[in-house]
Amino acid sequence: MMRRFFYVSQLVSLLSFFWTTQVAQSFGTASRFLTTTTRSSSTTTTCLSDFTASSTTSPAVEKKKKKNVFESYQKPIILVGSSGTGSSSPDGDDILTQLGNTLASQLQTNVISSSSAEDGNALDVLLFPMDDTTFQQSNSNNPLSSYYNNGYLLIYINVQGQKVVSTDVEDEHIVPFTDYELCVKSGDEDDLDHLEWELQRLVSRALVAPEATIEDANLLMGEQTFFCSLTFPKVEDAEPFCEQICQDVDAMEYRVDLLLDESRDSRFDILYGMQLLRKYCRPYATRVGAMPCLASDVPLLEDVFPMVYTVRTAHQAGTYPDETDEDISNMFQRLSWGLRGGLEVLDVESAWDPELTTALLERAQERHASTVILGSHHVVGSETADLMEAVELFRQCQLQGRAHGAKVVLSTQDDKEDSVAYQAGLIAQSLLQQEGKEVMPCISLMLGEIAQFSRVLNKNFTPVTHESLPFTAAPGQLTASELMTTRVMTKLLPSPKYYAILGHNIAYSVSPQMHNAAFQVLRLPYQYVRADVETVEEFVEGDFFKSVQFAGCSVTIPHKQSIMPYCDVLTDAAKAIGSVNTIIVTEEIDEEDGDGVLKRVNVGDNTDWKGIYNPLKRRLKKNNSNKSRAALVIGAGGTARAAAYAARQLQLSPIYFYNRTPMKAQALVEEFDGTLVESLEDDKMEPLAVIVSTLPQSVGFTLPNAILEQQQQQNVVLLDVNYKPY
Numbered sequence: 001m002m003r004r005f006f007y008v009s010q011l012v013s014l015l016s017f018f019w020t021t022q023v024a025q026s027f028g029t030a031s032r033f034l035t036t037t038t039r040s041s042s043t044t045t046t047c048l049s050d051f052t053a054s055s056t057t058s059p060a061v062e063k064k065k066k067k068n069v070f071e072s073y074q075k076p077i078i079l080v081g082s083s084g085t086g087s088s089s090p091d092g093d094d095i096l097t098q099l100g101n102t103l104a105s106q107l108q109t110n111v112i113s114s115s116s117a118e119d120g121n122a123l124d125v126l127l128f129p130m131d132d133t134t135f136q137q138s139n140s141n142n143p144l145s146s147y148y149n150n151g152y153l154l155i156y157i158n159v160q161g162q163k164v165v166s167t168d169v170e171d172e173h174i175v176p177f178t179d180y181e182l183c184v185k186s187g188d189e190d191d192l193d194h195l196e197w198e199l200q201r202l203v204s205r206a207l208v209a210p211e212a213t214i215e216d217a218n219l220l221m222g223e224q225t226f227f228c229s230l231t232f233p234k235v236e237d238a239e240p241f242c243e244q245i246c247q248d249v250d251a252m253e254y255r256v257d258l259l260l261d262e263s264r265d266s267r268f269d270i271l272y273g274m275q276l277l278r279k280y281c282r283p284y285a286t287r288v289g290a291m292p293c294l295a296s297d298v299p300l301l302e303d304v305f306p307m308v309y310t311v312r313t314a315h316q317a318g319t320y321p322d323e324t325d326e327d328i329s330n331m332f333q334r335l336s337w338g339l340r341g342g343l344e345v346l347d348v349e350s351a352w353d354p355e356l357t358t359a360l361l362e363r364a365q366e367r368h369a370s371t372v373i374l375g376s377h378h379v380v381g382s383e384t385a386d387l388m389e390a391v392e393l394f395r396q397c398q399l400q401g402r403a404h405g406a407k408v409v410l411s412t413q414d415d416k417e418d419s420v421a422y423q424a425g426l427i428a429q430s431l432l433q434q435e436g437k438e439v440m441p442c443i444s445l446m447l448g449e450i451a452q453f454s455r456v457l458n459k460n461f462t463p464v465t466h467e468s469l470p471f472t473a474a475p476g477q478l479t480a481s482e483l484m485t486t487r488v489m490t491k492l493l494p495s496p497k498y499y500a501i502l503g504h505n506i507a508y509s510v511s512p513q514m515h516n517a518a519f520q521v522l523r524l525p526y527q528y529v530r531a532d533v534e535t536v537e538e539f540v541e542g543d544f545f546k547s548v549q550f551a552g553c554s555v556t557i558p559h560k561q562s563i564m565p566y567c568d569v570l571t572d573a574a575k576a577i578g579s580v581n582t583i584i585v586t587e588e589i590d591e592e593d594g595d596g597v598l599k600r601v602n603v604g605d606n607t608d609w610k611g612i613y614n615p616l617k618r619r620l621k622k623n624n625s626n627k628s629r630a631a632l633v634i635g636a637g638g639t640a641r642a643a644a645y646a647a648r649q650l651q652l653s654p655i656y657f658y659n660r661t662p663m664k665a666q667a668l669v670e671e672f673d674g675t676l677v678e679s680l681e682d683d684k685m686e687p688l689a690v691i692v693s694t695l696p697q698s699v700g701f702t703l704p705n706a707i708l709e710q711q712q713q714q715n716v717v718l719l720d721v722n723y724k725p726y
Helices: 002-019 095-107 143-149 167-177 188-207 214-220 235-246 267-284 325-339 354-367 387-396 420-434 453-457 480-489 511-521 536-540 572-577 608-622 638-649 662-671 705-713
Strands: 077-081 125-129 153-159 180-184 226-229 251-255 307-310 345-349 372-378 405-410 442-446 462-464 497-503 526-532 550-555 582-589 598-605 630-634 655-658 688-693 717-720
Touching: 077 095, 095 125, 095 153, 095 188, 143 153, 143 167, 153 167, 153 188, 180 188, 180 267, 188 267, 214 372, 226 480, 235 267, 251 267, 267 307, 267 325, 325 345, 325 354, 345 354, 372 387, 387 405, 387 420, 405 420, 420 442, 420 453, 442 453, 442 462, 453 480, 462 480, 497 511, 511 526, 572 598, 572 608, 572 638, 608 638, 608 688, 608 717, 630 638, 638 655, 638 662, 638 688, 655 662, 688 705
Parallel strands: 077 125, 077 153, 153 180, 226 251, 226 462, 251 307, 307 345, 345 372, 372 405, 405 442, 497 526, 497 550, 630 655, 630 688, 688 717
Antiparallel strands: 550 582, 582 598
16 A cells, blocks of 8 residues: 555656645734724735845744644544444444444454553554543543543544433533544434445545645645535535536535534534535546545545535625624634544634634644645725735735645725736745745635636636536636636637657557546646657657647657757756656747747756655655665666655765666766665665665565665655556
């Protein structure tokens, strides 16, 4: 399973070359509101110089990030619920026991019969049945609090009609000390498959889904992506429309504030409703990426449709009450309930109490680290926001460096001002870049039909409605089809372009299928084909390469080096690695022409190293137990060169090179200032942090036992870079 995870990481890294396209807070005034809203007409006069990287008007100090308590998890999983009463599965077991047995079977571990999780092994499943007598003593003796504080993963199996604890006991002793919650209604026993899928998803999201980063947000919220804002007061009403909607969008927005009052005030109803929505979307999850899964026989969950969880308040273009401190406290409580459902995206309004915001985000970082945080702010009213105020709003939405994306929605009565939010987002991204920070995706919108073009301008994760929905969630909302059609007509989307994979004997390549599927899903007028030629000259002298619609190509063996003379520019990576695997077509002014005519420039790049660099960077960041910085690269071909370059970019040193023919590795040793080892049993090597094997499977190479023991004992990161691993 681990090996497959690495291959998926490499694939995402390589594909992101085509799709990658980019806020930490700011001023505060009122006791609960931190910036200008419809309640306050005060404005601030600013100029662009106020926002330069060297300005004294810089964002507040970023909050120190909390550690994910489930990182490298090696403890039992605790399922909390009532056992032996109420609903039962078809084979007679109660729901808690049935789900526990299935989960243990999926993980190939055991159900613990002991009353203590300390008696179990990693990923064993402990069933924790309880009733009111379980929590009669003080909170300090609450066994759940002890498990919770010691970093155990606790999931509450909440079976409606099987309540053996009072609501007060549940609120005081169970909910604060469990991380996730699976809600079950009477009759769900007949749909155990979905309940088991939900539990598998929750466990995998907690323990193996990658920790959320801005890079992840840029993939989920990349260019030409959409999420549909559902407007149904009852989730069940959405079921007939999910098939059509899922074909056009990349996520569903679960608007808690639009639910019926009795539902939006019930934790059970909110979480159960989100489970229903996931169930409705599962069969149609064709546009979404796969999620890593902890189950031994299912390495990936490919039917998880992403959810954006939103509790939009009344003064932020929503309906949830926000007049009192109690209202705001209740709103934050509902956001924390959302985390219990295993979210992909949590929308957090940036305008409210900083202490409540901090508490929510720290909980997310510590126990729900895979959830992407979207900071948001809506200016509702007739007054057009000043551009610089809008920039400050974007920086406020960065939530002191804890958000992964920022969304700012402004109001206007002037159609000439429909690009203010878009401009502010670009400035905010530029400031992040100047400050040396990661550039997060910005969602930039204006409310109202008069400013609909702002939705056309917005490239990232645009909220949309759908033709089949009864009404829109916000004034001026368009469908994904309307937006893409308008972008094509206004030439905001490029004209038809052609890409290719250049190589020889490449019928095995699945690149055309992958890229054309992405183009089709994103409605881009592009086509990706195979260019199978024996010599590079056949390709560069042909009409395809010379066409004005040629936009670039992937390059594979045997042409990675022979294509280099036909590149006008080589990137540093291509020069260092000595080969090109990607050609990017750009334009620049032809200085020799004198009339400002644009000329085509073929840029040769090598992105192989990124597919190695990105997963290693993530693993090394999480690996606190191994302080070594040494790397071992096995092999001496082109991929080994990319691995050596990646190791250099990670500042790993020393870099050891091993190849069964040592002379072939000598060039790598010299170019990357490495050390040649003639035997992997060499005890002169420093303890390793990373091992990268670039040998094909056909070689039949295996690591010596001593290396494998070191890998296990010192948590060495091992990456097998192999196109055909099996």
